[in-house]
Amino acid sequence: MPKPDPVLVVGTVAYDTVKTPFQDTERALGGSALYFSASASLFTDVHLVSVVGGDFDLNELNPLQERGVNLDGLHVEDDGQTFHWSGEYHYDMNTRTTHATDLNVLETFQPHVPEPAQATPLAFLANIDPTLQTLVLDQLTNQPLVAADTMNYWIENTPSELKNTLTRVDTLIINDEEARELANTPNLVEAMHRIQALGPDVITVKKGEHGSILMHQDEWFTAPAFLHADVTDPTGAGDAFAGGFMGTLASTDTITHQALRKATVYGTAAASIVIEDFGPRALLDATRDDLEQRAKDLARYAKFPPVGKPTPT
């Protein structure tokens, strides 16, 4: 088996304060690039590009480094404070309210991709300012497969910059509310058609407890979420999904439709693990075998009986 390609991620490393109807946590390790790395490093080596403040305890990243996450692209702004997000999940654990977004060192963040990472064959542009996303794209030398995420803030405030990013990426990984808002239609399938017309060949819509939908050219794949009776903290599920998705593609020679379905399944598996604890802990404790077991469970849920002709069951 050939060694999988490394993956580049550009996004945030954060301290999160999270409240759920059941438990709370303060200053948990978080951020899109961190969750992505904790997930993708179960599959391959990762180059992380981000920024933290002088308050950040770099020792907290040791488990990531031990699993092959290269931190040469992590800039430490000694005089600044680390990005801090605070939010609260509602009764259904599927929707949330943001209480505070203290950008801190993110306000002046100019991502710089270290030279060895510039030739990476796969890159994930996590949810950051689309202007910074294109700044990263300008630094990549090897025509990589690029996936991006975004959020309502950029859809509402920097629509033309976001549309520029979309013309330059292969895959958009986005949640269902954002997809509807970006495409300005309540119908998710119509929204995905419209987003594809903006540029990306592949659209993956994450729907939390309802699973995800993959659109690749004119083919569709629906994946259920893992059937958890208990969720501790949904934070990071989307980035863990992206990490499993890109990590799976890192072992693929050509991006076939089948490979994208597989990437969706392992993205789902990784997301199902991270929500079992606060921060990236559950993912950092997980093994590749845990992911394989999750993927098998998901396949069992989703398996159709023979259909298509009126025979007795």
Place this chain on the structure above:
Amino acid sequence: MPKPDPVLVVGTVAYDTVKTPFQDTERALGGSALYFSASASLFTDVHLVSVVGGDFDLNELNPLQERGVNLDGLHVEDDGQTFHWSGEYHYDMNTRTTHATDLNVLETFQPHVPEPAQATPLAFLANIDPTLQTLVLDQLTNQPLVAADTMNYWIENTPSELKNTLTRVDTLIINDEEARELANTPNLVEAMHRIQALGPDVITVKKGEHGSILMHQDEWFTAPAFLHADVTDPTGAGDAFAGGFMGTLASTDTITHQALRKATVYGTAAASIVIEDFGPRALLDATRDDLEQRAKDLARYAKFPPVGKPTPT
């Protein structure tokens, strides 16, 4: 191929006034028993038990009769008005607000199952007062397979009567909000466990555009919804689902897990057709072949790639 068993349904026949963000309709044919019958009659003969007022145009039911729906159990209350529901769908077409529920002849409805229908091997108790549901159960002579639906009104106002019904049915077909409310937990999987503990062996939770989840003993099946880029009116989708579900089981000798998965798929197929037009029109125009094609489309969406061991894709 042996002739499938007939199915009994007890529920409402209504005139509906429906507003969506895109189109409106007034006095469209509706009601749970009507939608169920339009769907189940694609699979087998149906006995319908319900009530309408003197204002109801019985000719509107001719297409159902032609498709094998027996109306001997439809009571016409000459001095009364037919049940009327009025509601409005929100921007996402997945949630709605009820504007009016004019019970009219339903207020004094006492369902009477005609003698030939009392021995039916399959019965669906649509969303009506749980006291009436048990009144129907008392009239059935042949220990049929019974599925029931309910709604938030009965969960909130007649909880003990509803729990009594649940001890006497095999299957509960319910939507996700109702499941969470009935089980008093935000987590849907936990809710289904709790509902199973109340009696039914099989729980099917309908999630609109997000598909459905089947729990049968300790096995789970997830079915996606059909990927519609355009929905005209979601009214009746749940009852059309139940009709396809029970209609499929009507051809089954023993209720295996595989048969329940198949029933879920054809329920989904029937629901996907009814939402393409107001009232039951689209279902009445549909053929069994249309359902088979939908089932094949759903199977294609849901098909997993091989997973479970770390091989290159």
